[in-house]
Amino acid sequence: xxxxxxxxxxxxxxxxxxxxxxxxxxxxxxxxxxxxxxxxxxxxxxxxxxxxxxxxxxxxxxxxxxxxxxxxxxxxxxxxxxxxxxxxxxxxxxxxxxxxxxxxxxxxxxxxxxxxxxxxxxxxxxxxxxxxxxxxxxxxxxxxxxxxxxxxxxxxxxxxxxxxxxxxxxxxxxxxxxxxxxxxxxxxxxxxxxxxxxxxxxxxxxxxxxxxxxxxxxxxxxxxxxxxxxxxxxxxxxxxxxxxxxxxxxxxxxxxxxxxxxxxxxxxxxxxxxxxxxxxx
Amino acid sequence: xxxxxxxxxxxxxxxxxxxxxxxxxxxxxxxxxxxxxxxxxxxxxxxxxxxxxxxxxxxxxxxxxxxxxxxxxxxxxxxxxxxxxxxxxxxxxxxxxxxxxxxxxxxxxxxxxxxxxxxxxxxxxxxxxxxxxxxxxxxxxxxxxxxxxxxxxxxxxxxxxxxxxxxxxxxxxxxxxxxxxxxxxxxxxxxxxxxxxxxxxxxxxxxxxxxxxxxxxxxxxxxxxxxxxxxxxxxxxxxxxxxxxxxxxxxxxxxxxxxxxxxxxxxxxxxxxx
Numbered sequence: 001x002x003x004x005x006x007x008x009x010x011x012x013x014x015x016x017x018x019x020x021x022x023x024x025x026x027x028x029x030x031x032x033x034x035x036x037x038x039x040x041x042x043x044x045x046x047x048x049x050x051x052x053x054x055x056x057x058x059x060x061x062x063x064x065x066x067x068x069x070x071x072x073x074x075x076x077x078x079x080x081x082x083x084x085x086x087x088x089x090x091x092x093x094x095x096x097x098x099x100x101x102x103x104x105x106x107x108x109x110x111x112x113x114x115x116x117x118x119x120x121x122x123x124x125x126x127x128x129x130x131x132x133x134x135x136x137x138x139x140x141x142x143x144x145x146x147x148x149x150x151x152x153x154x155x156x157x158x159x160x161x162x163x164x165x166x167x168x169x170x171x172x173x174x175x176x177x178x179x180x181x182x183x184x185x186x187x188x189x190x191x192x193x194x195x196x197x198x199x200x201x202x203x204x205x206x207x208x209x210x211x212x213x214x215x216x217x218x219x220x221x222x223x224x225x226x227x228x229x230x231x232x233x234x235x236x237x238x239x240x241x242x243x244x245x246x247x248x249x250x251x252x253x254x255x256x257x258x259x260x261x262x263x264x265x266x267x268x269x270x271x272x273x274x275x276x277x278x279x280x281x
Numbered sequence: 282x283x284x285x286x287x288x289x290x291x292x293x294x295x296x297x298x299x300x301x302x303x304x305x306x307x308x309x310x311x312x313x314x315x316x317x318x319x320x321x322x323x324x325x326x327x328x329x330x331x332x333x334x335x336x337x338x339x340x341x342x343x344x345x346x347x348x349x350x351x352x353x354x355x356x357x358x359x360x361x362x363x364x365x366x367x368x369x370x371x372x373x374x375x376x377x378x379x380x381x382x383x384x385x386x387x388x389x390x391x392x393x394x395x396x397x398x399x400x401x402x403x404x405x406x407x408x409x410x411x412x413x414x415x416x417x418x419x420x421x422x423x424x425x426x427x428x429x430x431x432x433x434x435x436x437x438x439x440x441x442x443x444x445x446x447x448x449x450x451x452x453x454x455x456x457x458x459x460x461x462x463x464x465x466x467x468x469x470x471x472x473x474x475x476x477x478x479x480x481x482x483x484x485x486x487x488x489x490x491x492x493x494x495x496x497x498x499x500x501x502x503x504x505x506x507x508x509x510x511x512x513x514x515x516x517x518x519x520x521x522x523x524x525x526x527x528x529x530x531x532x533x534x535x536x537x538x539x540x541x542x543x544x545x546x547x548x549x550x551x552x553x554x555x
Contacts, residue, residue, distance in 0.1 A: 031553045038549065041542050046473060058550065084479070088546035095530075095547070096554050118428075118453040120463050125479040125540065127428065127453045128492055131436035134402075135531050138409035138437075159432050159453075165402035180398040180429060181388050188458040189388040190343060206394045217396050247403040250362060254355050257395070262340050266394045275395065 010229045011152045011175055015057045015072030018112050018151070021226050022070055022233050023061035031058040032089055040083045042122045051077045056086035057112075058093050063237045067100065067107040069093050075114030075154035082160060083119040087129020094136035094146075101143035108144040108237055111167065114151070116182060117158015130159035137166040141245065145169060147236050150176040150209065151224070157182045165247060169236045170218040171229070172209030178218065179207035205268040215275035217246075291335035291346040294424035294448065294503065295382030299332035301510055302380065302421075306330070309360055315339050315347075316356040320375070324518040327375035329364045331357060333383050333434050343389030349430040350387030354400025357434055361407035365414055374416040376521050377408065381435040382424030385455070401433035408437035417524040419517055422484075423502065426451040439529065440494040440520040442513075446502040449484040456482075478539055491537020494520060 013021065020028050032038055034052035043050050055077035059070040071090045073080045082090070090111070100107040118126035137146050148167035150156045152175025156164050161180050164170055172178060181189075183197035196202060205211060213221035222232050259274050260266070299317055306321035309329070315336040320329050335347040344350030349357075361377060368374045387397060412418045420426075420435035422443035431451065435441070443449055453459075460467045474480045478489050488496050495516050500506045505513070527533065535544045 032546065032549055036549065038542070038546060042477060042479065045477065060554070084540070084542050085546055088543040089550065092547040092550045093554075096550060116462075120454060120459050121473075121477075121480070123453045123459075123480045124451060124487060124490060124492075125543070127432070127436075127451075128490065128534065128540075129543065131405075131432055132531055132534075134405050134432065135409050135412075135437060138406050139413065139530075142413075159429060161398035162402045162405060162429065162432055165396075165399045166406055178398075179393045180386060180401065181393060182462070184461060185454070185458050186388045186390075186393070188461055189385075189455075194343075194388075194390055195393075206390070215396075217399060245406070247358070247399060247406045248362070250355055250358050250403060253399070253403070254359065257351055257355065260341075260351075260391060260395060262342070262391075265390050268394075271394045 008226055009224050010226050011173065011224050015074040015112055019057050019059035019070040019072045022110055022230060023059060023063060023068065024065065027061035029060045031060055031093070038085055040085050040122065042084065042125070046121050048121060054083060054085040054089070055080065056089045058089050063108065063110070064234055066237065067105055068110065068237070069097050069107065070110045070112065072112035073115045078119055080115035080154045081117065081119030082115060082126045082129055083122040084125040084129060087126055087133065091129055091132035091136050094133065094140050098136060098140040098143065101140070106144055108146070109140060110147045110149060110233060111163070112149050112151070113156040113160055113164050114154035115156055115160045116154065117160050127159065130163065133163050134166060137163060141166070141168050141241060145237055145239065145241055147171065147233055149229070149233065150178050151229070152176050168241055168245065169220065171220045171222055171232055171236070172212055172218040173222055173224050174209050175224060176209035177203065177207045178209065178212050206271070211268050211271070214272050292382055292384065292424050295332050295347065295380055296334050297504065298421070298423040299330060299334065299380045301505055302378070303330050312356050312360060313352050315344065315353050316360060318360040323376060323514065323521070326373065326521060328378055329360070329375055330378045330380060331360050332380040333357065333430070341387065341391060343392060344387040347382060347384050348387040349383050349401060349404070349433045350392055351395055351397055351400045354397065354404045354433050358403035358407040361411055365411050365416065368416070374414060376417045376419065377411055378517060379408070379420045379435045379438060381420050381422045381426045381431065383427060383430030383434055384425045385427040386429030401429050404433035405437050412437060412439055412529050415529065417521045419520045421513065421517065422449055422451065424448055428453050439524045441492060442495045442497065442516055442520060443484050443493055444502050445484060445496045445498045447483070448502065450482045451484065451487045452482050489537065489539050491540050492534045494533070
């Protein structure tokens, strides 16, 4: 019998299934699971049905036998947006992982980032939670890798794209989109000539996984395959923390900014010329 | 729709307050016109004041009105990290003061293409790193503190201080775009903002969330009087003293009843963690 292709797809998995796949077999234990029923206190009054885990899976376990936590955003609930509860689950778990490290238990984190950013129905509490997630990643990554996985299909935007940028390593697939502002928001704020939110090939050519990897803004480009994703995360978990986080290469990036044309708009080839690894070599 | 809920013309608030606070200080060289920094003395302690300001001649057209764009993110990171490096061997780390009047992040094709998300991360991480290294970090919100702009410049501070003024606001997205994304009308959003505190745009509702350390009444927020300036300096000084005797994380933001779920989630996680 031929192999069922869908069963190998990582993207087809729910956040909970993705977390289970990445942790060592049999090691997963979920915290604040749906039966704890900690739901958003803000959505019901706005006529929106809540979800029992608020769209965020906190999975404890091991990776390569080492203490780990996988924080999986469920992109199918409210676009993976970060509300008060889902944001606090991610920030709080990262804070505990950092505390573990200070107490002599090396704990690493994997973030499954399928999110449009702030949940606008909880606006300022989502934004505050994202600031706390940034603080917690910046703390934890000093001790152990924080691995961001953007598999698809939601993509990773808004304040959570900044969270991804803070990760020790970022893993993308071809389906992933990774950037600050969602296409609709750019079009709304800057006009269709600046950014056409309906032009999918254009959007993927600038913010898709392949382009982000080719321009050095993502560390691994992986096929949509469970086994390859698991191997990649294990390899990065074992690699330890990078010598210098990407966001601290300030002089290097400032020098690259000087080369950006301001009279013409860039296409993907031009971005690769300026940011691509080939040019540096 | 009232003026302050929309993405309108450049504000001079940030510049007015930055210049008032750094009068007599030494400017930090090598920064673009849209990022200003200066070293001052505040109640006997060294401090670096940093602001992102409008620059109509900015090389990047989408970042000319005070938005945090590529240049701004990376240069705020530089201004902060240079102070951290310079103070590495000192015990009394200088205070970092972010004067916040940022209308948003920059929305544009160049910005997306060249990784504005990383530029914002660089600025936010620089402030977080300064905080971890023992620098007191304070944000003074004098105007808009919008979304990615605020995440990069201000939201990593140990203490947040805001002026109690109609032009001061903190939010995730302007109403027109928020309406489009959430499939609501602007009128529906305004109605919700009146009853759902985290959706409101005004600083009074923001203060209910327990994230601010102090909210200051001013005589003239647009052109501070001597009394206004002295009250702000005293509050900054008090914030530094408070920071120096507290944990350097962001836990002081978790006390409010309106944000009870944020604290409860952490308690439950801790109980189930080990």
